[in-house]
Amino acid sequence: MRPVSLAGLPAYARALLAEAEAFAPAETDREALVLPGLTIDLTAGRGALTELCRAQLVPPAAEPMPAVRASVLAFDATMAGWPAPAPWDTEAGFSARAFDASLTGEGLRGFYYHDAPSWQIFDPATGRGVYSLPEPLAVPPWERGAPLRLFMHWAYAASGRRFTHAATLGLDGRGVLLVGGSGSGKSGTTLSGVLHGLTSVGDDYVMLERNGPIVARALFRTFKQDAPGLDRVGLRPEDLPSAELNWAGKYEFDAAALVPGGLVDTLAIDAIVIPEITGGSTTEIVPTSSQIAALRLAPSAVFQLPGDREEGFRFFSGLARSLPAYRARLGRDPADVAAAFRRLFAELPRHVD
Amino acid sequence: MGELSGHWVINAPDVVTETFQGQSVVLDLSSGHYYSLGGNAGRIWSLLIDGYSIESIVDGVGAGRSDLVPGVRSFLSELVGRKLIRPGEGGRPEPVVFAEPLSGEPPALVVYDDLAELIYADPIHDVDEGQGWPVQRPATP
Numbered sequence: 100m101r102p103v104s105l106a107g108l109p110a111y112a113r114a115l116l117a118e119a120e121a122f123a124p125a126e127t128d129r130e131a132l133v134l135p136g137l138t139i140d141l142t143a144g145r146g147a148l149t150e151l152c153r154a155q156l157v158p159p160a161a162e163p164m165p166a167v168r169a170s171v172l173a174f175d176a177t178m179a180g181w182p183a184p185a186p187w188d189t190e191a192g193f194s195a196r197a198f199d200a201s202l203t204g205e206g207l208r209g210f211y212y213h214d215a216p217s218w219q220i221f222d223p224a225t226g227r228g229v230y231s232l233p234e235p236l237a238v239p240p241w242e243r244g245a246p247l248r249l250f251m252h253w254a255y256a257a258s259g260r261r262f263t264h265a266a267t268l269g270l271d272g273r274g275v276l277l278v279g280g281s282g283s284g285k286s287g288t289t290l291s292g293v294l295h296g297l298t299s300v301g302d303d304y305v306m307l308e309r310n311g312p313i314v315a316r317a318l319f320r321t322f323k324q325d326a327p328g329l330d331r332v333g334l335r336p337e338d339l340p341s342a343e344l345n346w347a348g349k350y351e352f353d354a355a356a357l358v359p360g361g362l363v364d365t366l367a368i369d370a371i372v373i374p375e376i377t378g379g380s381t382t383e384i385v386p387t388s389s390q391i392a393a394l395r396l397a398p399s400a401v402f403q404l405p406g407d408r409e410e411g412f413r414f415f416s417g418l419a420r421s422l423p424a425y426r427a428r429l430g431r432d433p434a435d436v437a438a439a440f441r442r443l444f445a446e447l448p449r450h451v452d
Numbered sequence: 453m454g455e456l457s458g459h460w461v462i463n464a465p466d467v468v469t470e471t472f473q474g475q476s477v478v479l480d481l482s483s484g485h486y487y488s489l490g491g492n493a494g495r496i497w498s499l500l501i502d503g504y505s506i507e508s509i510v511d512g513v514g515a516g517r518s519d520l521v522p523g524v525r526s527f528l529s530e531l532v533g534r535k536l537i538r539p540g541e542g543g544r545p546e547p548v549v550f551a552e553p554l555s556g557e558p559p560a561l562v563v564y565d566d567l568a569e570l571i572y573a574d575p576i577h578d579v580d581e582g583q584g585w586p587v588q589r590p591a592t593p
Contacts, residue, residue, distance in 0.1 A: 195570075196466065196482040280566060390475035390488065394564075397470075398479055398486040402570040408481050409468050416470035416477065 102188035105197055109205040111185060112220045119172040119229040122181060132247070133159035135306055135316035135364070137254055138166045139247060143173035147235040151246045157317045160364045169221075169254040171247060173230035175237070184216045184231045199405055208253040208406035212239045219249050223257035240346035245304055245319055249404065256407040260308040261414050264400045267305055267315050267366055269298040270444045274315055274366025276305075276418075277374055277427075278396040284374035284429055287328050288436060293354065293361035294332055295437030300366050302354070311452050313368040313418060320362060323349040332433040369450045370443070371396060371424045382430040382439035392424035422450060456528050459505045459543030467536050471498060478536060484568035487536070493559035495550075496524060500537060503544045512548025523558025530561055 103111045128149040132139040134156065143149050176183040187193060193213075202209045202220075209220045215237045221228035228250050232238065242248055252262035266277035266285035277285045289302040300317035308314050325348055326336060336342055340356035354362040371392040372384065397415040401408045425443065429436055462469060466482040475494045478487040489497045499509050506528060514521045531537045 194482070388472065388475065390472040390477060390490070393470060393472060393477045394486070394488055397477060398564070398567055401479060401481075402484055402567040408479075409465065412468050412470070412479055416472075420470075420472060 100183055100185045102190075103185045103211075104188040104191040105194075105201055108198065108201045108209075109207065112202060112207050112209055112218075113205070115218060115220055115229050115231055116222060116227065118182075119174060119231070120227070122172070122174060124174065124178050124180065132156060133163055133166070134251065134318060135160065136164050136166050136258065136260060136308065137251065137306075138168050139250060139254070140168065140170040141173065141247070142170070143230075144175050144178050144235050148173050148230075148238070148246065151236070151238075151243065155244060155246055155319050155321055157320050157362075157364070167226065167254065167258045169226040169228065169250065171228045171230055171250050173232065175232040175235050177234055181231075183233055184218050186216050187211055187213060195405065199408065203406065208249075210249050210405050214239070221250055221253040223253060226254060226257070228253070244321060244323060244345055244351055248304060249406075251306075251318065252404045253406055255306055256410060260306055261400075261411060262318075262404065263305050263307045263315075263415075264303070264403050265305060265307075265315075265396065266302040267300045267368075268292040268372075268440050269300070269363065269366040270441065272363075272365070272367060273444060273447075273449065274298075274300065274368050275370045275372045275425075275440070275443070275447075276307075276315065276368055276396070276422075277372050278392070278399070279373055280395075280399050283395075284376045284427075286322060286324055287331060287376075288374045288427065288429060290322060290324055290328070290332050291433035291436040292440055293322075293358050294334075295434050297437055297440060298361055298363045298366070299354070300363060307368070307414075307418070309414075309417075309452070313422065313450060313452075315366045315368050317362060317364055320353055320355060321351045322354040322357075323347075323351050325349045331431070367450070368418075368422065369447050371419060371422050372427050372443075373425070374427045374429055377428045377430065379428065379430045380432070382432075382436045383428045384425050384439050384443050385428070387424045387426045389419045389422075389424055391426075392422070393419035421452065423447070456506045456525065456532065458507075459503070459540045460500060460528075460532070460537040461503075461540030461543075462501060463535055463538045469497070469501070471501075474498070480534070480536065482535075484565070484570055485534070486564045486567070487534075488562040488564070489559075490562075491557055491559065492520070492524075492554050493527060493561060495554065496527060496559050497531075499548055500531075503542070504548055505543045505545055508545060508548050512550060513554065515547070516550055517554050517556070520554060520556075520558060527559040527561065534561075534563075 339352040
């Protein structure tokens with residue numbers, strides 16, 4: 100297989116899309132993945148990827164909202180007639196920015212995974228995408244907990260919504276975004292809150308939309324936490340329903356199965372909160388500036404997801420400008436963490452655009 | 453590098469910026485670095501966005517706080533060195549008049565590089581499966 104360089108990238112991406120459309124494998128799984136505001140028609144080789152999506156994605160809401168439609172054709176080289184993904188031409192070097200720009204210039208979005216070469220290509224104009232893999236489940240390991248996350252990102256961006264790297268906590272339908280880089284305490288704060296009566300629409304990725312109110316919607320049903328984090332909230336791995344240890348050494352578990360009612364479909368977002376692990380005895384939530392909120396929200400959300408980065412920066416900056424921002428100085432007691440958020444909700448005005 | 457002069461603009465589209473009550477956030481989409489500009493740094497940055505020339509800014513600073521001029525020049529040079537601004541055309545030649553006096557602190561760029569690995573993750577460097585996304589593994593001897 101001829102390596103792909105920057106010069107040949109758009110042509111390879113277009114050819115891959117066309118090849119997938121023309122490919123007619125003998126046996127495939129076909130599944131309509133009904134997400135909030137987006138239905139992805141997934142066609143994949145038998146088994147693995149479809150099952151992964153079923154396990155990780157939230158079930159369809161009781162009252163589905165109007166949805167745009169996208170399709171993803173996920174084929175792997177173990178399927179007769181489907182070629183192995185072309186490798187990147189390492190001699191030519193690699194720049195994520197140039198990669199993005201090359202595809203965007205052709206109206207496409209894409210991602211290449213270097214460790215086990217695979218391609219994800221999406222055409223926002225048609226809503227059609229291709230996922231070309233060497234083996235059925237050779238997805239980047241961080242995508243096992245969030246399968247199809249890039250296709251969601253590109254399809255949501257095309258419809259004015261945002262696939263967002265943030266956690267959430269809520270009470271009575273109102274919520275806050277918990278933002279910050281990895282290890283900042285987002286998941287631990289979410290778990291502490293949900294175990295003590297609060298709700299959430301996700302502890303890692305959520306969908307955000309802004310049509311007047313700012314609304315966060317659940318995409319994935321699993322939470323993630325490592326063993327020390329579980330210990331901090333008084334849980335042991337064996338307490339978790341069907342927990343699996345993921346690639347990063349964190350247990351992934353079904354949030355709704357652990358705390359019935361803890362994972363909800365939707366939260367109206369009224370604030371941005373930046374968790375800070377202090378190890379102190381009590382949790383204190385104090386105001387901070389919109390610039391600090393933007394610093395914690397926008398870069399981690401923008402740099403994680405290829406394509407549409409400037410649009411993402413404008414969107415997240417707009418949120419930071421519109422919503423009040425707080426720092427949550429987290430204490431050790433998870434019940435006290437939840438109580439501090441309850442006090443915040445009691446004082447927080449509802450956001451009006 | 454000689455003394456900066458002329459008109460300089462934000463190095464779009466690689467560099468994107470937003471301002472929040474005088475404090476700015478700047479992302480370099482090419483390098484994965486991002487920056488916080490508060491205080492006098494935010495004010496100088498806003499003047500560049502508004503199209504003022506280097507001479508206009510330096511003269512404006514010098515009129516009220518001549519002690520800050522070396523720091524302002526150094527700050528502007530750092531913006532150039534980090535490719536956050538590039539030469540532009542036209543611009544506003546009139547001297548800057550500061551309605552509010554500058555504080556006594558030299559402008560400073562706060563640099564964040566904790567996410568740069570996300571942009572640099574490439575086939576030439578090994579990729580480690582770090583904390584929630586791919587990060588660059590330290591080079592092995």
